[in-house]
Amino acid sequence: MRSIGLVLGIAALCVPALALPILPLGTIDVSYQGYSWELGPTGAYPPSLGQAGNVLHAIGQVIKILDGTAVEIYDPEDEGAEMTFYLHGLVSQGATSGAKDAWLTDYLGGSLEVYFDDTPDYDPATGHDNYSGVTDGLLWLSADVLTFSTQFDDVLGQGSFTGTFQVTGGIAANCLTDVWTWGASTTGDVPAGWTYMHSIVGDLYGECIPEPGTFVLLGSGLLGLVGVAGRRR
Secondary structure: OHHHHHHHHHHHHHOOOOOOOOOOOEEEEEEEEEEEEEEOOOOOOOOOOOOOOOEEEEEEEEEEEEOOOOOEEEOHHHHOOEEEEEEEEEEEOOOEEOOOOEEEEEEEOOEEEEEEEOOOOOOOOOOOOOOOOOOOOEEEEEEEEEEEEEEEEOOOOEEEEEEEEEEEEOHHHHOEEEEEEEEEEEOOOOOOOOOOOEEEEEEEEEEEOOOOOOOOOOOOHHHHHHHHHHHHO
């Protein structure tokens, strides 16, 4: 309990203007949008289409957080803040041909971070070679990629993705353990093929199950300050 109070207290001191989301028990649905792209094995862009060793990245913004009954429990815009995610380091095992014009790709490795920032700076028009500001702010959640796969139809210019993650840190790690995601992608005005830039929409799901004896979430850093002050008295 002491460590939790200290973590929240530090968070409040660093970002006093933020009102962090308070997560209820049960299923949490973090809805997001952004874009994804691949780099070649040596960092080249554009990469060779479907090549094994290409590395997948994605960045974007959390739009809202819902509970298990689809009731909105948090909207970053209402708080004058933003939550951004950064998915990176996923190594392609090579695209394989699926049904009709679909291409299937599995990835290994990689990690996910979700940050909370009181100064909105995510720009969906920013290119793959310039996305500064996405990884600033308070770390809300970090996770390692367990599985991740995509399928994409070059003719239709549409696809989908799924993934599972193991939570490793961040404020929400005291509530969430394993998380999973799925969503859809489209090329928009960029070249066809998953290895180029895609617009994406998706949802990150998790189960809020607090550790024994802890707060039901850890949402506000002010609670941490109150806890620390109480112990000192």
